[in-house]
Amino acid sequence: MPGTPENAADRAARIARKLAREPRVPTSTYRLQLNRRMTFARAAELAGYLARLGVDALYCSPYLAAAPGSSHGYDVVDPTRLNAELGSTADFERLCAELERHGLGQIADVVPNHMGISGDANPWWTDVLENGPSSPYARFFDVDWSPVKAELKNRVLLPVLGELYGRVLEAGELSLGYEAGAFQVHYLDQRFPVDPKTYPLLLEPALDRLEAEVGPENPLLAELLSVLTALRNLPAAEETEPGRVAERRREKELAKRRLRALSDSSPQLREWLGQVVKRINGAPGQPDSFAALHRLLEAQRYRLAYWRTSDDEVNYRRFFDINALAAIRVEDDEVFALHHGLLLRLVREGRIQGLRIDHPDGLYDPAGYFRRLQERCLQALVARALDSSGPDLTQTAAAAAHEAMALAAPGRPPFYVVAEKILDRQEELPETWSIFGTVGYEYLNALNGLFVERIKETEFDKGYRDYIGHAIDYDRLVYDKKKFFCLVNMASETSTLGHRLDQISELEWNYRDLTRNHLTLAIREVLACFPVYRTYIPAGAGPVCERDQRYIRTAIGKARDRLPALHPGAFDFLERVLLARPESGPAAPLYRDFALRFQQLSGPIMAKGVEDTAFYVFNRLLSLNEVGGDPTRFGWDRSEFHEYLRGRRNDWPAAMLATSTHDTKRSEDMRLRLDVLSEIPREWQARLAEWSGLNAQHKTPIAKTLEPRANTEYFIYQTLLGVWPNETLDRAGRAALLERVWQTVLKSSREAKIYTDWAHPDADYEEALRKFVTGIASDDKFLKAFLPFQEKLAFYGMLNSLSALTLKLAAPGVPDTYQGNELWDYSLVDPDNRRDVDFELRTRHLQSLIAREGGCGPTPELARALCESWRDGRLKMHVLRQGLLLRRRRGELFLQGEYLPLEAQGLRQ
Numbered sequence: 001m002p003g004t005p006e007n008a009a010d011r012a013a014r015i016a017r018k019l020a021r022e023p024r025v026p027t028s029t030y031r032l033q034l035n036r037r038m039t040f041a042r043a044a045e046l047a048g049y050l051a052r053l054g055v056d057a058l059y060c061s062p063y064l065a066a067a068p069g070s071s072h073g074y075d076v077v078d079p080t081r082l083n084a085e086l087g088s089t090a091d092f093e094r095l096c097a098e099l100e101r102h103g104l105g106q107i108a109d110v111v112p113n114h115m116g117i118s119g120d121a122n123p124w125w126t127d128v129l130e131n132g133p134s135s136p137y138a139r140f141f142d143v144d145w146s147p148v149k150a151e152l153k154n155r156v157l158l159p160v161l162g163e164l165y166g167r168v169l170e171a172g173e174l175s176l177g178y179e180a181g182a183f184q185v186h187y188l189d190q191r192f193p194v195d196p197k198t199y200p201l202l203l204e205p206a207l208d209r210l211e212a213e214v215g216p217e218n219p220l221l222a223e224l225l226s227v228l229t230a231l232r233n234l235p236a237a238e239e240t241e242p243g244r245v246a247e248r249r250r251e252k253e254l255a256k257r258r259l260r261a262l263s264d265s266s267p268q269l270r271e272w273l274g275q276v277v278k279r280i281n282g283a284p285g286q287p288d289s290f291a292a293l294h295r296l297l298e299a300q301r302y303r304l305a306y307w308r309t310s311d312d313e314v315n316y317r318r319f320f321d322i323n324a325l326a327a328i329r330v331e332d333d334e335v336f337a338l339h340h341g342l343l344l345r346l347v348r349e350g351r352i353q354g355l356r357i358d359h360p361d362g363l364y365d366p367a368g369y370f371r372r373l374q375e376r377c378l379q380a381l382v383a384r385a386l387d388s389s390g391p392d393l394t395q396t397a398a399a400a401a402h403e404a405m406a407l408a409a410p411g412r413p414p415f416y417v418v419a420e421k422i423l424d425r426q427e428e429l430p431e432t433w434s435i436f437g438t439v440g441y442e443y444l445n446a447l448n449g450l451f452v453e454r455i456k457e458t459e460f461d462k463g464y465r466d467y468i469g470h471a472i473d474y475d476r477l478v479y480d481k482k483k484f485f486c487l488v489n490m491a492s493e494t495s496t497l498g499h500r501l502d503q504i505s506e507l508e509w510n511y512r513d514l515t516r517n518h519l520t521l522a523i524r525e526v527l528a529c530f531p532v533y534r535t536y537i538p539a540g541a542g543p544v545c546e547r548d549q550r551y552i553r554t555a556i557g558k559a560r561d562r563l564p565a566l567h568p569g570a571f572d573f574l575e576r577v578l579l580a581r582p583e584s585g586p587a588a589p590l591y592r593d594f595a596l597r598f599q600q601l602s603g604p605i606m607a608k609g610v611e612d613t614a615f616y617v618f619n620r621l622l623s624l625n626e627v628g629g630d631p632t633r634f635g636w637d638r639s640e641f642h643e644y645l646r647g648r649r650n651d652w653p654a655a656m657l658a659t660s661t662h663d664t665k666r667s668e669d670m671r672l673r674l675d676v677l678s679e680i681p682r683e684w685q686a687r688l689a690e691w692s693g694l695n696a697q698h699k700t701p702i703a704k705t706l707e708p709r710a711n712t713e714y715f716i717y718q719t720l721l722g723v724w725p726n727e728t729l730d731r732a733g734r735a736a737l738l739e740r741v742w743q744t745v746l747k748s749s750r751e752a753k754i755y756t757d758w759a760h761p762d763a764d765y766e767e768a769l770r771k772f773v774t775g776i777a778s779d780d781k782f783l784k785a786f787l788p789f790q791e792k793l794a795f796y797g798m799l800n801s802l803s804a805l806t807l808k809l810a811a812p813g814v815p816d817t818y819q820g821n822e823l824w825d826y827s828l829v830d831p832d833n834r835r836d837v838d839f840e841l842r843t844r845h846l847q848s849l850i851a852r853e854g855g856c857g858p859t860p861e862l863a864r865a866l867c868e869s870w871r872d873g874r875l876k877m878h879v880l881r882q883g884l885l886l887r888r889r890r891g892e893l894f895l896q897g898e899y900l901p902l903e904a905q906g907l908r909q
Contacts, residue, residue, distance in 0.1 A: 016403065031819055168304075370419075494527065501574065521566055858878070
């Protein structure tokens with residue numbers, strides 16, 4: 001009725017519907033890598049610069065508490081607090097205030113798949129190590145408490161030792177320590193907790209000596225015996241019943257406080273504890289003296305092991321094959337709530353206007369995760385609106401957000417969220433994901449392909465083949481490298497899947513005779529043949545979509561062909577389980593769970609096999625070897641590019657437009673410079689022949705072969721052409737450039753895993769590489785032949801970069817500028833692309849541009865002057881700034897306008 005007051009529920013519903021219909025989308029973003037030098041305070045100082053540049057939102061790297069000394073922030077150890085190494089809470093608030101003052105939004109980077117676990121910085125992981133399955137955080141991590149290796153039942157394998165366990169033990173490198181009522185195991189700079197229930201193993205054998213010193217009637221002894229009784233009676237670490245878990249948690253902390261109070265008050269007890277610790281630590285050279293320490297370690301909820309055992313026996317899911325990053329079960333609502341609590345609070349406070357989600361392919365149920373995330377973000381926004389004129393109505397906001405989620409348009413959910421997702425050449429982003437699109441790897445590669453001369457592929461390919469002396473079958477290379485990771489680096493994860501499948505087969509009389517070994521072989525083969533990063537079979541009930549069925553059947557078919565000796569029933573059963581059939585019955589939940597876990601593994605296998613290995617072997621044109629790219633696709637024609645952008649405008653109009661990121665192998669300007677080679681294959685071949693002749697003297701014979709070989713030499717020349725700066729280098733500049741190139745060549749060789757690798761570096765080979773890189777970089781004859789050709793590439797590469805930048809600024813989506821790339825930037829793979837940026841220089845350049853405009857805006861005279869001095873990068877900054885300012889003024893046009901390709905006419909079309 002007219003005049004009837006609106007109740008809180010109705011008001012919340014109205015606000016939620018409005019927010020769901022009108023999400024805030026940035027017109028552009030600027031990515032900033034935060035670290036101990038680029039702190040919250042330093043970032044706050046840049047807010048004005050970014051606003052004048054035309055940026056609409058600051059896009060930050062992860063800033064929740066990370067492992068000490070982290071340079072990137074993706075190893076979060078505590079998501080409930082900010083990273084103190086980046087500054088204080090006041091510093092962060094000042095950053096947010098400066099962004100708001102300059103009209104800038106903030107996009108935060110979220111890491112929901114894994115956490116850092118090195119050292120003792122992660123309180124959740126430390127609790128798991130102390131309490132095993134009874135830890136309240138045990139279900140937070142994806143740990144297999146009943147693994148194939150029976151000795152690891154209810155224990156976590158910790159592959160942290162630099163040598164075999166026995167050698168480390170007998171060398172005295174493992175030691176026991178006591179501090180503040182608790183015992184810890186020390187190894188180098190790491191500390192591991194000791195299960196309080198095992199403290200009696202330490203202390204009881206030495207009680208007679210203490211009694212003799214203080215007397216049997218001493219209250220100190222009585223209190224200590226009482227503490228030991230309490231510890232002995234603790235519920236076991238295997239207990240998972242909530243009441244017993246709570247009892248253990250309460251009583252163990254009480255016992256540790258009592259022990260601390262005793263040791264703090266009694267010098268005699270402190271001395272006795274020191275003697276206990278000294279005795280159990282043993283003495284190097286006396287192997288038997290370590291027996292007590294070994295027994296204590298064997299009683300813990302973890303097993304310390306040589307780091308190389310991780311490939312075969314680790315029983316926690318990792319991020320790829322990185323032991324220091326443990327996967328978390330964010331599909332659990334409690335885990336989600338605790339892990340995202342601080343971020344959602346910042347959304348509610350208006351500090352964050354968007355989220356970038358790292359590695360969603362590692363999630364158990366990405367679609368479910370994104371739905372939950374959107375609903376919680378909308379709930380936070382509704383609660384913020386309600387708070388402005390009333391009490392905190394959390395439940396009302398939650399109900400309104402849940403109802404409004406159904407109104408969100410496809411591709412335009414309530415909150416701006418993008419996913420760091422790599423799409424295969426023919427793959428589409430799942431429509432079930434409640435996001436605005438990806439961070440833009442697919443756009444990056446489409447745009448770069450436009451500058452590769454497609455019609456020269458045959459000639460270019462022949463030149464590469466002739467130079468290295470053989471052809472490389474790229475598809476076979478990818479298969480071999482993926483198979484390698486299944487067999488070696490991620491064998492434990494593959495074996496765990498085989499173990500699960502074997503257990504499931506016991507429920508099916510048609511398949512129970514299939515052995516675990518045969519089923520593991522089938523899994524390994526299908527993973528190596530899988531055509532995309534992963535499928536997206538949903539959690540819970542529901543059929544597998546036609547697209548995912550096609551991918552599964554394609555992989556199964558290829559695996560059968562490659563492994564015909566394996567009983568076909570193994571592939572039949574694996575296909576049945578991956579397709580989640582039957583959808584009902586006692587085995588159905590196990591089928592579904594296996595399919596979802598398989599999905600979590602296929603992505604890392606693809607990424608490691610392709611991006612981190614094959615990309616460092618197939619060196620035909622390095623600008624194509626990019627994250628999300630296909631090195632066999634030699635360029636895009638204009639019609640393909642326009643068709644791609646039309647589809648992008650229709651389906652994901654607010655996805656990011658990336659050209660450089662912290663993960664790219666080469667920066668945008670370096671790639672576009674190397675693209676010039678595709679236009680001049682004959683000249684490129686001539687230069688290669690000349691340079692290899694000049695530089696043969698810098699090679700080293702190893703086992704009758706001159707190193708480096710032609711394929712590596714080919715990689716080095718492209719790297720030098722791409723990275724060489726526009727300015728003249730002095731001695732210090734040449735040395736710094738040489739070090740950057742050498743580190744990249746070393747990394748690429750280890751990643752290729754042919755002549756050396758990270759686990760088994762070949763010192764002789766690596767020294768030959770270093771000698772070659774150092775030799776040619778200081779060889780005047782080579783540089784005299786090299787630099788004129790490099791300068792030619794640099795000029796045409798500059799034109800490519802300006803053209804690509806213009807296209808990016810006009811394309812459907814949200815253009816992202818990676819830090820420093822407003823000027824020319826020729827960066828290599830990380831960590832090179834995460835170097836400190838000279839913002840003082842960029843600020844001066846921007847000020848000079850604004851001063852020369854004189855309040856009149858851009859002029860032809862300014863453009864001509866900038867072209868004449870193009871090497872300083874202000875020309876690129878000028879084009880970027882004008883495009884960003886235009887997008888900011890006409891945001892609706894760029895985000896909602898129709899995509900219309902322009903027809904070029906004239907001699908230079």
